[in-house]
Amino acid sequence: MGALRRTARARKVAISLPARLHEDIQRERRESGLSRSAIIVRALEDMLARRRREPLIERYVEGYRRMPESAAEVEAARSAAAELLAQEPWE
Numbered sequence: 512m513g514a515l516r517r518t519a520r521a522r523k524v525a526i527s528l529p530a531r532l533h534e535d536i537q538r539e540r541r542e543s544g545l546s547r548s549a550i551i552v553r554a555l556e557d558m559l560a561r562r563r564r565e566p567l568i569e570r571y572v573e574g575y576r577r578m579p580e581s582a583a584e585v586e587a588a589r590s591a592a593a594e595l596l597a598q599e600p601w602e
Contacts, residue, residue, distance in 0.1 A: 536551065
């Protein structure tokens with residue numbers, strides 16, 4: 512994800528934003544040091560990436576619905592987690 516790579520392919524786009532969102536972008540711009548364009552590009556890239564992942568996540572969840580772990584698999588995972596946690600220095 513290249514937040515705003517200035518190339519011949521970049522396009523200017525005029526958009527209207529609700530005042531509250533514009534204020535939030537301005538605040539983020541001041542705090543991060545990024546330009547408004549870079550912030551908006553990052554936000555759009557993140558949103559589009561999430562949208563592309565959604566079908567994959569749905570397939571993953573559906574796979575577990577069709578073939579959930581067995582009781583033995585759940586117990587093995589619980590046991591392994593307990594063993595690893597017991598090895599942690601909690602002090």
